[in-house]
Amino acid sequence: MAGPIPALEERATACAEHLLECDRVLLASHIDADGLTSAAVAASALERAGLPFETVFEKQLDAEAIEAIAATDYDTVLFTDFGSGQLDIIADHEDAGDFTPVIADHHQPAEADTTYHLNPLLFGINGASELSGAGASYVLARALAEAGEESGTAGTVETAGEPTATDGGAATARADNRDLAALAVVGAVGDMQASGGELHGANAKIVAEGVEAGVLETATDLALYGKQTRPLPKLLEYASDVDIPGISNDGNGALRFLDGLGLELKRDGEWRCWATLTSEEKQTVASALVKKAVTSGVPAHKIDDLVGTSYVLATEPVGTELRDASEFSTLLNATARYERADVGLGVCLGDRDEALERARQLLREHRRNLSNGIDLVTREGVTREDHVQWFDAGDRIRETIVGIVAGMAVGNAGISRSMPILAFANKNDEEVKVSARGTHSLVRKGLDLSVVMGEASRAVGGDGGGHDVAAGATVPAEKKDEFVEHADAIVGEQLGDN
Template sequence: MTVSADTVSESDTIPVPELEQKATACAKRLRAAERVLVASHIDADGLTSAAIAVQALKRADIQCEAVFANQLDAGEIKRIAASKYDTVLFTDFGSGQLDIIDPYVRNGDFEAVIADHHQPAMTHDDNPAFSLQYHLNPLLVGIDGASQLSGAGASYILAQALESDTTETDNRDLAALAVVGAVGDMQSSTDGLTGANAAIVEQGIAAGVIEETTDILIYGRQTRPLPKLLEYANDVQIPGITNNESGVAAFLDDIDIPIRSDGEWRRWIDLTMDERQTVVSGLLNRAIASGVPAEQVNDLVGTTYTLTAEAPGTELRDVSEFSTLLNATARYNRADVGLAVCLGNRDAALIEARHLLQTHRQNLSEGLQWVTAEGTTTESNVQWFDAGGRIRETIVGIIAGMAVGAEGIRDDLPILAFAEKSETKLKVSARGPQRLVRNGLDLSTVMQEAASAVGGEGGGHDIAAGATIPINERSTFLEIVDKTVGEQL
């Protein structure tokens, strides 16, 4: 992957040659494999990571298939070993499980290749007997895996290394999926993607599959009717508009923006540039007049990404909507549907994905309503809620992130969400405000240390992490988390 000075800011120190060397070694091992099992996570980043890997392997004439898991634990790795593949490519997880993967490699059960961006569980420095050689991770070369390169980005760099003189494509078209993964992994800010992610965007633009623009930062620009777009805009709470159907209607009437054309609802993409500017100006004025903090007002407009090869007006055209569609598949045990959409199926798979998306939206809405109604319990340094069996453990982290800053939920503390995973285990999802991360918050370390202390497993990123713990250890786990966060800050 080529990174130019125009692509990366001076603050982004990216030793790309080292990353490329690791990718080249991984690609060489994959080419030597008889067949490859791609194992990946079930979120949007995991699905796009697997799709990029599968596309690249097939283009290199390497036989492969994909499997997915919510959590890569000892039991899941044992099942993978039983599949009798000589080579397993782990994408969007694996680094945090090096200690339990390595014994299988040493025993000759399979060769492991890892393309991940999570905190490694160990390295050769920790264990000289460590035998796993093929490990592609931005953290190993000084790149922030939480903000500058996603799991899909790591897979994309591996795809670049898998190119050959006989390959019909240079794989740059796969940059579109890498950007979907990065945005789905919450790595984009108002200013867009940065670091190695930004370099991938540039390659996608050059390949003609990505368009980068400045636009309103409200979810649903492609598909939602204009009134609903504004009503459901929760990222920036605007009094009289957010969650206010009649307020939205009055606002649009005041600025003279027609909401229908030929009997059909108009969407954001149907507005002229002048109309869009009128709406944005009106929203900014309303927010300022209502006392919305300046930093929140500024979040109304920023960098957006459009996938130019996808049909306008569909969920696949906008990277945020695409990532949400993918979350609606694998998190409901239909990773096969999400993968098929990523691989280009625009028929049965897309229809099923849209059906799952409707269910997903309903579950998120109901879950958020429950959390805001029940509120959170506040400790010294964190806030938390326990959803029990009311919210699926696969989506409780998404709801936790949505809840921060909602009515009655503080936005200045990390939030922990608990949900039943089984009769004996609790799933924990943690989300932290960006400003606390800048001040030293690292939820990956917090989850890892607290979970380990109570006999569980944890990890992730500084801003978003998770754990699985024994169901009767919640109180002790919370005490350790609260203390550790306090020490970090």
């Protein structure tokens, strides 16, 4: 059976065959939503193949972290959602005989290379918009299932907490790992790859496999966050990506709007959420919302942004954050960014008891911290250079969430959407973390924040990278101003000094 991405099939097969020859594997992954889902996809595939493994997470795969990995007694290390950008360091350890790396990543590779390197960028596929880290892990998982079947080494071990197949189709999807497509989509959505309201390229092929496997459902729907869990008034009030006067950021206005639609908005004294509305009720709200936007003078291209493709995890309960790919990814972000990657991984692997409850507690804390951070940035404002805008949160915003805060603050009063934003937060006494966020519109004009962060950070003795629309770096604290100067100049060059 051919894999989902033909261009990657040969390399994925080589990686899978090597893993199947191992006695055991160390699985190392990043901590964001894409990293957690990457790890979960890989862990599920390894366990199903009967391969013993241990999982570790790293906030940043730097020389120190790689040194610690090399100090373990594992002969093979599977890196997911990072590793490509650190190949120069990894290759040195490989040459020294410390371990054999297998990499399933989508970030810009370093100059070095290795035999078992699965990255879409090596095969002409955009890793920032067409395939996430979880997508690369999914391609590897599919290859593992096929290689294991052909070699007769496929295991029968059940992944802890994983739903059991109830029919032949589900059993087949599990046997060839197509059921893991749902997690891959959560990773892609969490990595902001749903540009223009939907997933494209290789991601779309994974979506198709998930739909075929019965673990995903797609539909044209309102492109608002919180359709599964937010009460209807809050859904509309907080939908600030498309600013509709009298509704967005206006709780009373959102209530008045809904009251005028003649719908049953509460049941048993509780506000209904979007996911529990009938198709007719959804159409009523959507039509009225578009009409309100038109009469309020919202530009046509912004009104188009109200509609997108929804990605629903078909086996999860309606009205829970696990049902919606976007809400699922936010829940995951709220775990590892607070040093509880184990909780996020547990949820991905099917723990619906202790891990899910702890994840929800962390999500509530995460939302409070994001809200406080956005208020801080909006209140204090940003400093504008010629081509970038920036703020320094110091110790007031965690360095693990400062990039999310920056992205969410864009568009608020005084914070422009027409230039990228740089967000600084203290990492330790000597270094600061800087996160950069742009827009897909700026990327289309030539912005590549991966290059910006990489070149500007290295110019001041730091290091960084990422994707064109979102990237990060660590730089010496005393070189912050110099870093901003370099970043501003590089963005100016990319955007033609416009």
